[in-house]
Every structure is written in C-alpha cells, then in structure tokens.
Amino acid sequence: MKDVVSRCPIEETMRVLSGRWPTLLLYYLKDGTKRFSDLRRDNPTVSHRMLALELRKLEDAGIVRRTAHPGYPLRVDYDLTEPGRRLVPLIDALGSWWVYTEDDRTGRSPISETNLDTAA
Amino acid sequence: MKDVVSRCPIEETMRVLSGRWPTLLLYYLKDGTKRFSDLRRDNPTVSHRMLALELRKLEDAGIVRRTAHPGYPLRVDYDLTEPGRRLVPLIDALGSWWVYTEDDRTGRSPISETNLDTAA
DNA sequence: TGTAAATTACGCACTATTCTGTAACCAGCC
DNA sequence: GGCTGGTTACAGAATAGTGCGTAATTTACA
Numbered sequence: 007m008k009d010v011v012s013r014c015p016i017e018e019t020m021r022v023l024s025g026r027w028p029t030l031l032l033y034y035l036k037d038g039t040k041r042f043s044d045l046r047r048d049n050p051t052v053s054h055r056m057l058a059l060e061l062r063k064l065e066d067a068g069i070v071r072r073t074a075h076p077g078y079p080l081r082v083d084y085d086l087t088e089p090g091r092r093l094v095p096l097i098d099a100l101g102s103w104w105v106y107t108e109d110d111r112t113g114r115s116p117i118s119e120t121n122l123d124t125a126a
Numbered sequence: 127m128k129d130v131v132s133r134c135p136i137e138e139t140m141r142v143l144s145g146r147w148p149t150l151l152l153y154y155l156k157d158g159t160k161r162f163s164d165l166r167r168d169n170p171t172v173s174h175r176m177l178a179l180e181l182r183k184l185e186d187a188g189i190v191r192r193t194a195h196p197g198y199p200l201r202v203d204y205d206l207t208e209p210g211r212r213l214v215p216l217i218d219a220l221g222s223w224w225v226y227t228e229d230d231r232t233g234r235s236p237i238s239e240t241n242l243d244t245a246a
Numbered sequence: 247t248g249t250a251a252a253t254t255a256c257g258c259a260c261t262a263t264t265c266t267g268t269a270a271c272c273a274g275c276c
Numbered sequence: 277g278g279c280t281g282g283t284t285a286c287a288g289a290a291t292a293g294t295g296c297g298t299a300a301t302t303t304a305c306a
Binding site: 023097103 | 135144153209213220222230
Binding site: 042074079082 | 278
C-alpha cells in the first residue's frame, strides 16, 4: 500500500481519471473556463469538498489550470491545459466505445467472435 | 449514493474501468487466454479476492469472457470479448497520452498555451 | 494400498484502509 | 454580515487485503 510508483503510464493515467468526478469535470471544462461555483451548478451532486479535492488533483496532474483573481468576492477560474484538451477526445472515444459496443457487451450478439468481417 | 444510473456513457465506462486492476487485467489479457492463476502470476500484488471480484465485474460488463472447464482441479479460462478487444487500443491511447504530454503536464514547458504551431 | 497433502478457483468473514459527505470555520473585502 | 473559494475535523460508507474453508481429483509416500 505504500506507493509502488508503477512506471506503467496506463496505471498512472487511471490513477488520475479513476473515480466519478474527473471525467465529468473534464466534460464540463471542455466548454471553456468555469468558476468553482459554475462547476457546482453544472453538477449539483458533487459536494463542495469533493469538488475542491478533485479540482486540486486534476491541477496537480497538470490537466486543469487554476487561476485565482485577486480581489473582492474571491474569484477562481478553471480551465483545461493543453494536455487536458488533448485528453478530451480520448475520453469521448471511451464513451463512443460504450455506446457502439453495447449490443455485444450485453450479449445481444451471440456470435460476437465470428463477425470477423465487420471487425477492423 | 443510490445508483443514479447516469445515462452518460463516459460515466458508465469509467465505472467499469475505474480502479487499479481493470486496465491492468485488460493489458494482460490482450496477449490471449489466461487462467486465474496465470493472472495472479502476471500481477502478484493483486489479492485473489480482488482478482476474482474484478474479473467478475469485467465479465458482467461484457469485456471479459469466463470459460469454466468442468472437472477438478478446477480450471477457468479468461479472455477478452470483441468489445474488450476494441477497448484495448483506447486504453493504450491513454497511456500514450500520459507519456506524450508528460512535459506539458509537469510544467516543463511554461508556454504550453502558446505553442499553437506544434499543436494539432 | 491407504492416507495425507497439494492443486485450483473461488466464497465468506473479519479487518484495515480509503473515500465521501456534513458541518463548521477561515480568509479578504464590500 | 455576506459573498466566494477553500480547509479542517469528524463520521459513516465503501473498498481492499488476509486468512480460512471447500470441492474433487491427482500426486506423494510409506
């Protein structure tokens, strides 16, 4: 349980993306810059604490950029970094995979092994 | 915490892939059919309980196929389904993303926003 | 030849660890 | 005092690991 520092990039990636919120936040942030309160509104089920925690995790991972504006009622903007933006289409691809393979996964197609012509 | 049954395919996908083991198992299974004990050998840090649990989760998700051979000593084979195999390159892409964006994520390139020429 | 031990893929109960939410509090400025 | 973003303290829930039990057959060995 220490921290085995797996050199495996897939594991590293999943360490950041695992959980319920990271991909959701990516989803909302791809529209552009958002504030803390915007993100809470976008996703009312995330708690104040979780949002702060997850945003910081994504920031530490270099996926999200945090910009604090000095001044009165505090203002902090969040947006995706370059790497973050490059991640978005990959996440989308996973969503497409889910939709596209639905019949196969749920066993609608009993001969999922034999349709070699459609594969590739 | 009930189960909000998010209709979002990305959330659904992440629900299956989240955690430490699913992508790892996918990684080992892409080589072909493996037995329970093979997978334990491949990844000595996973407990047998976790392995059984995760394999079943992947099976339920339609990503992994379980084939039990009757008779004792018990023998069970695991391999990827069609959807599972289609998932592999997407997972690999995440790994590549991690490696490829490393400099940007870790802040090696202070002008990660301005190198528009290199992007796309 | 008989008995004990190993094998394989688990299930179950118990414990340790981690995650998540609630609530309260803090900061600075109107 | 109110607004915004954030942190801490605590509690309960979810998750993960350890170890034991099980099945029927093979092997080990005296």
